[in-house]
Amino acid sequence: MNSFEDLFFSLGASWQNSVILPFALLLFMGFVTGFVFWRKIKLVYVRWVLLLLFSILPAGLYFAFYPIYHSDINNDYRIVNVDSAPVKSKSTFEIIVLPNCPFCLQSIEMIVQLKKRKPELPIVYKILSKKGRGGDIEPQLKKNQIDYDFISNNSELRKITKGSFPTFLFYEKGSSEVKAWDNNAFGTMALDYIESH
Numbered sequence: 001m002n003s004f005e006d007l008f009f010s011l012g013a014s015w016q017n018s019v020i021l022p023f024a025l026l027l028f029m030g031f032v033t034g035f036v037f038w039r040k041i042k043l044v045y046v047r048w049v050l051l052l053l054f055s056i057l058p059a060g061l062y063f064a065f066y067p068i069y070h071s072d073i074n075n076d077y078r079i080v081n082v083d084s085a086p087v088k089s090k091s092t093f094e095i096i097v098l099p100n101c102p103f104c105l106q107s108i109e110m111i112v113q114l115k116k117r118k119p120e121l122p123i124v125y126k127i128l129s130k131k132g133r134g135g136d137i138e139p140q141l142k143k144n145q146i147d148y149d150f151i152s153n154n155s156e157l158r159k160i161t162k163g164s165f166p167t168f169l170f171y172e173k174g175s176s177e178v179k180a181w182d183n184n185a186f187g188t189m190a191l192d193y194i195e196s197h
Helices: 003-010 015-040 044-065 102-117 137-143 155-161 188-196
Strands: 078-080 092-097 123-128 147-151 167-171 178-181
Touching: 003 015, 015 044, 015 188, 092 102, 092 155, 102 123, 102 137, 102 188, 123 137, 137 147, 155 167, 167 188
Parallel strands: 092 123, 123 147
Antiparallel strands: 078 178, 092 167, 167 178
16 A cells, blocks of 8 residues: 555545545546636647646556556455365454465555454464475564464365465355455455455
């Protein structure tokens, strides 16, 4: 999250709105600025050029640096059948990671924010490691006081992750369904979904 998104987030906006509102605000402010100049300029084509520049350019530049991804608009989870997963009495969130995966390390910052907003949700990182070595991710999880465990590779795990790390799993209270997101599908819509369930 950038500082602009963080501002909306700290004011209580949802994950998705924290990403979309800065973009919408820049569009609105640019349009208002363009309209102020519109009234002072007599040449019609100059009016339109200035209106487009003031309304689209700031939002366009912001979007270039902080794009809105597909996962910020759609919640593209898939349902997986996990043989070893009993019906949970409490919703649980798991993240399956590799010890030195850079994308797995990047996920920690987002999960720390989720943990602050929903402290009652059990969150566990599952580190895929034969010998119980946590690589670069273990010290970061310890530092941020996030629970973790070690798991070994098997056919069920391969079915769940499909070779994508991190893989995010949500076990909803009272349901036998497990919702899974790969790294590209997990975004603000998924975080809002998890927070609301």
